Amino acid sequence: MKLKITFLFLLLMLLISCNSKNIFSETKEGFTANQWQKKEAQQFTFTVNEDNKNYNFSVTISHVYNYQFESVPIEIGITNPRGETEILLFDLLIKDAKGKDKGDCLGDLCDLKQTFKKNVKLSKGNYTVQVSHRFNYDYLPNITSVGLEVDKTE
Template sequence: MKTKTYFLPAFIAFLLISCQQGNVYSKFDNGFSNNRWEKTNTKTYDFSIEDETKQYNIVLRFGHVYDYQFATVPIVIMITDPSGKEEKIAVPLKIKDDSGKQLGECAGDICDVSFTVKNKVNLAKGNYKVTISNSFNGPYLPNVLGIGLDVEIAE
């Protein structure tokens, strides 16, 4: 009986570690007042790359209310590499397909959309800064539940 008791926690710890091995960085900000992403509220993410021999994916995550009123959301991403070089990427983040179907994964009235900003790229060793803002034509983007960034080792 005690063997089973020790085995279960060890197995759960193994699963948690193995699921996160490819994740270099992950952060999701969800503190938007009244579900409004203010145009002036730029999100900043800092992460470090230790192994430049690997390839990485940089993934934007966007949480929104189900049946979002817009088919796309204008997002601007600025990536600053360890040398200080900046790369600006404008992303028309697709929320719905042409038929109006939600593209994200939804549970109840909460939906999450992921967009790969960079796929299988080599990143130099050092510190990176990524800023994410919206360029919506208005003071805020409504019905936003959160925004986040994942950096993962590409398979």
């Protein structure tokens, strides 16, 4: 019995360690009253250790179930090691064409991940990514977290 448990534990550890494509993942939480204020851009800093590899950038967001909007206007600034900043504007799609939540929902919360930049070649160095919303009001309601993930592509 002990051998089976040890084998399952080792198999689980192997599966977890195989996700070496992810070089960065961070989530910002704690929005007061679940309101993401327009003036509170979320900033993420990470380091690329390998030169000239391709990467995907994804934004993650957690929101209250049955969100009142179909999409959220997002602005992302990516500053490279040379200090140059690229600004990206896009709509984070919360619901599909039939009005169903696109995220993984459990209970009252839904987690959504959307890739916004694919197969981009990065140089070694430190990067800063700033994520903000372009909603028409002072805050975006019913948001519990915002995050960034950066993965190597093969």
